[in-house]
Amino acid sequence: MTNEQIKVNGRLYSLKEIKAQDPETAKWHEADRPALDFVCRWTNGQTEFRINTSGSTGKPKTIAVYRDKMLHSARQTVKALGLSQNQRALVCLNTAYVAGMMMLVRGLEAKMRMEVVEPGALPFENTDEAPDFVAMVPLQLKALLEAGYRQMVEQAGCIILGGAPVDTVLAKEIKTLKGVKVYATYGMTETVSHIALKRLNGSVPERAYSALGDTEIATDDRDCLRLRSFLTDGEWLQSNDIVRLHGDKSFEWLGRVDNVINSGGVKLFVETLEDRMAELFANLGINRRFFLSGVSDEVLGQKCVLFYEGKAFSDAEIQRLKEAIEKNFGKYERPKAFLAVMSFEESPTGKVLRTPTKAKAYEVD
Template identity: 40%
Template sequence: MKSLLQINGQLVHWAKLHQFKPSTPFEKSTIDFIQQWLSEVKEFNIHTSGSTGKPKKINISRLQMEISARLTIDALKINSGQTALVCLDTEYIAGKMMLVRAMINHMNIIAIAPSSNPLTNLDKVPDFAAVVPLQLEEMLNNEKTKMLLNKMSAIIVGGAPVSPVLERKLQQVSTPIYATYGMTETVSHVALKRLNGPERSATFTAFKEVKLALDDRGCLTIQSALTNHETLTTNDRVELISDHHFEWLGRADNIINSGGVKVQSEKVEKAVAQILDELGLSNRFFVTGIPDEKLGHKVYLVMESPDNLNNDKEKILSLLQAKLSRYEVPKDITLVPQFTETPTGKVNRRETIKKLL
């Protein structure tokens, strides 16, 4: 293998991997996984992130990972000899799959510990990267790294929905950027959605070999080589437009039954994102249901606010009334100094709500 391997700025020779002494958990998990892969390990125990439930370990075969990597490489037309930036935690599926894609496609690897702006201080522009929305936002906010984004070949973004505000900003970037749909159980993603440029789309397109259907809740089911040909039932409510195209509506467990009216949290969150953008606010937030004696649950907006935002609360609620039905408008805004996060940096809604209640 003649490709370049660089970890946290250190050049590592493939033939001397066993001599590399990791000094951080990221370096250890990266080197350990590369060595396992090169040793032809057939099965891997991988942790889920715990963003939608309790973290757990699942077994994923080498073949599933190879198929997943090939599907992505072919869909995005990633070439051998190009450079992959690995800037997600390699303890989890997203980081591991970037390593797999690079190794089976004979690509150079630049692996750096996850940070808010992984393009800072790079001496080489990568061709391909997988990032989370927060990283993409930070890269766009920095003029130098924004220029680097335009020199790449393809970027995939996952781990959390891309807000309408961020999607609007992505129109400044010429490099194709795709939202991914998937989870650990699908060995990273099974579908892609173009977020920018003339091919921008409101719908996800699943890989051709993936079979999609709906259960009686309107939630997506997936059957694929990536699920070991078993049917995986998700908690994601979607509009299935065709055999391979769907629009994501939100999670079934994020529906708030308020006075007999079903409110989808994600719809309210889209409106909140637009209003915060108009007001020049960048606070993290989510919408949830808080138990209420009269309504069963009432819609609440929970915002992360190290500084006091009390003066803006009434303005935000007033502006939301023009965008949402009276059932969907949050009854109040609760300010939290800091959200609880999962190990992969996602907002842990369950734990944050537990603290609130």
């Protein structure tokens, strides 16, 4: 395979032939169509693309993204990561969404050799060699490591992770990876893709994100991140992400302001607590998805509640969990109830939808 070709689900296509097609009538394999349709339109100079949002922080919607912004974003990433011509890029995210589309743009812009595979838990399952560059969600990397792909992961050049926070347990595992460079990404719909990177392994893993290229950062009176760049048309874009600034181009992410629990006048940063809870679950051998959220309480205003997936814990399991939480969490930090949900609600890209999930929960203790 050369950089004048693209492999999609094991089938090799010429970029020149793709460009010559009419995407409305092209007789491509249906499974290959989303990626090839985008590549066709991109190589023919289309300037506006309609994409779906995942709906993780609101209702799913269709938005317009523009070629100049996509190119700007791609070039920032290519430069920051030192990507170059003829390196191998693996696209294992859904190309109907911006994360997958931007992998295609980066590969085309850097003239990389690209392979597209169906999004799934094990992105390396149907590929012969480790890529020089791949973007995935944390669950994919976790699944690869658990399924025995560690050697192939370490042979990869660079992995960027997005779509969800990297939990404490996975972060510890990532720190032990040799050879490969692993980064967490920060971005939002309005910035097309990520605008900051944070190295998760190496000699000194980073606590803070470094803003890319022309991105300027600041905070408002809630300590929520504001940013400005070409991607925001030079206007300040306000986020609901609480951060701690580390200089003019670096910031530490603490959590979403809309997830903060105000319990008895004490502000609890949910994402920080979830990191600690994930480590506790791992130490107890509990392999369940969970999240923490605030629920109205007459005395505290809000109380911290733990929602977990699957059948209800036994009384003995609840007791063991409570004892461990008692030792490791402060008075207001401790969940005041444990609510079971048989299956979490998810967005099309696999993000847990907290509000509809909470509506399905039932109290265990």
